[in-house]
Amino acid sequence: MHSDIERISELADAGERMIERLRRKAFLPESRKGLHVRFGIAEAAQLLGCSTNRIRMAEEDGRLPPPPPSENGRRPGYTVEELLNMRQVLGASPARAPLDVPAIIAVQNFKGGVGKSTVTTHLAHYFAVQGYRVLVVDCDSQATTTTLFGFNPHFNITREETLYPYLSIDPTQADLLYAVKKTPWPNVDLIPSNLELFDVEYELAAAGADGGSILATRFRKLKAGLNDLARDYDVVILDPPPALGTISLAVMQAANALLVPLAATTPDFCSTVQFLSMMDQVLHQLTEAGIDVRYDFVRLICSKFDGNDPSHAMVRQIMEQAFGPALLPVPILESAEISHAAMRMMTIYELDRPIGTARTHKRCKANLDEALGQVEALVRRNWGRVAPASEEDVVNEAA
Structure with a gap:
């Protein structure tokens, strides 16, 4: 029995x-x-x-x-x-100039089911199609992003290939180069994750009286390691755990931009407000502990939005009233094409042909380009540049 x-x-x-x-x-x-x-x-x-x-x-x-x-x-x-x-x-x-600071974007919300890993992978592939050099860092022991990149966290990834050897109490790696893996995309690399990354949380929780100083050291260490790696990339995208823990705190401090996905439901809105309140408290505590946190931009993006659902429209209106310009104006639409691609462990940008109808695929991809292009515009604005003009725009302006 x-x-x-x-x-x-x-x-x-x-x-x-x-x-x-x-x-x-x-x-x-x-x-x-x-x-x-x-x-x-x-x-x-x-x-x-x-x-x-x-x-x-x-x-x-x-x-x-x-x-x-x-x-x-x-x-x-x-x-x-x-x-x-x-x-x-x-x-x-579109690569950044040598003096431009690489964008290190944390895609974070403590509410599960908001499409955090889906947004992460689509954002990475969007930037790749646009020609940027991208590094994705899976910091979540659930490893959904690692799976979407084609690796099985259970069979293909060992603990020594994750952030663990760098962040553990007894580190065996002095930098993060060991963990960087090539992906099918020539300009996208990945630091994968698996369930054993959660051991970092256990170790630091058991650190005892010295826990505070050890935590502060780990926070600074992740930031230093990512900044070192970022020299070879334009954009670094971090997928942290959907909960407040050691790794999430380290990611918050390591990032220089924050993207918060949330679905257009009342529970998601309420949960995100709680997340922002918790973030506010934690960031103040980090600052008091001498740990500097600065973001070039903080934006919320509505994910899984169904334009035909009146309740979604109502909640989105509430979001607009509450968050104002911090809410990106173009939401990511709910689409069967995204779900079908995920079943094949792919994003829309990896499909060589539509899974559903050609019209549905085209509409979905156009929406993703517009929604994720908002994030690209924020990155380029921080570099002091706007999107490069096309030849057609130049000719029309001259006329």
């Missing part, structure tokens, strides 16, 4: 085996996630802010490789890697 506690262990093991089966099914034949998305010449030109003619001329004169070969009379489009090369050749890279 099994006890209920043994039953929990059996359920966890069965669930992990099922995740691995799903992962293998999604990433056949070699069970490794790939990136197969392609961009047509018109979309490539739009992303680069130039004309299709400029791309064709660069291909004709040899500055760019010849266009991809046709398949059944249709060009298959450009890969992300080819787009990055085009940006370099045509001078269309």
Whole structure:
């Protein structure tokens, strides 16, 4: 007769085996996630802010490789890697200047179910498509972001590959380079997580009388390690645990920007208000302890918004009245396309074809581009720049 506690262990093991089966099914034949998305010449030109003619001329004169070969009379489009090369050749890279401070954005809310990890991964891939160098740091032992990047935290990631060896009471790593993994995206790297990262919380909680000084040291250490890594990136995105703990506090102090996703429901609104109140108290305590916390921007973004649901519209109106300009004006719309992509452990930006209808996919991607583009605009504004003008804008302005 099994006890209920043994039953929990059996359920966890069965669930992990099922995740691995799903992962293998999604990433056949070699069970490794790939990136197969392609961009047509018109979309490539739009992303680069130039004309299709400029791309064709660069291909004709040899500055760019010849266009991809046709398949059944249709060009298959450009890969992300080819787009990055085009940006370099045509001078269309959005990368920060050497003196610009990398954006280190924490995507945080203590309320579960707001799409925190989904926002994190979509934001990372959005920045990647736009041509930025991105590092994603999964600080959550639940490791949803790690899973969405194609790694199984239980089977593929050891504790020594997470933040643990750097943040533990007895660290074995002096910097964070050891933890950086390549992803299918050529310009996105990942520091993964797994359940054993939670050991950091246990260790620091058991630190005893010296706990305060040890905590302060760990806070400063994570910030120093991320700042060191950030030199090679434009944007660093942190996915902290959805609870107030040691790692969450360290992430709050390490970030220089805060993005708070919340769903358009009354419980989510109330929970987020509590989160902000708690953040306020904690930040004051950190400041009193001599731990400096500064954010270039703090914004809330409404996620999972259903424009056809009157209750969502009502709660969003309440958000606008309460938060004012701190609430980003364009919400992330609820979409079956996002849910279907997540089932395949993917984001919308990784799909090489629509899962639902082409219209639904196009509408979903356009919304994500607009919503996440708001965050890009904040980053660029902090660098003292705005989004680069397209050739069409320049011509129209001259006229």
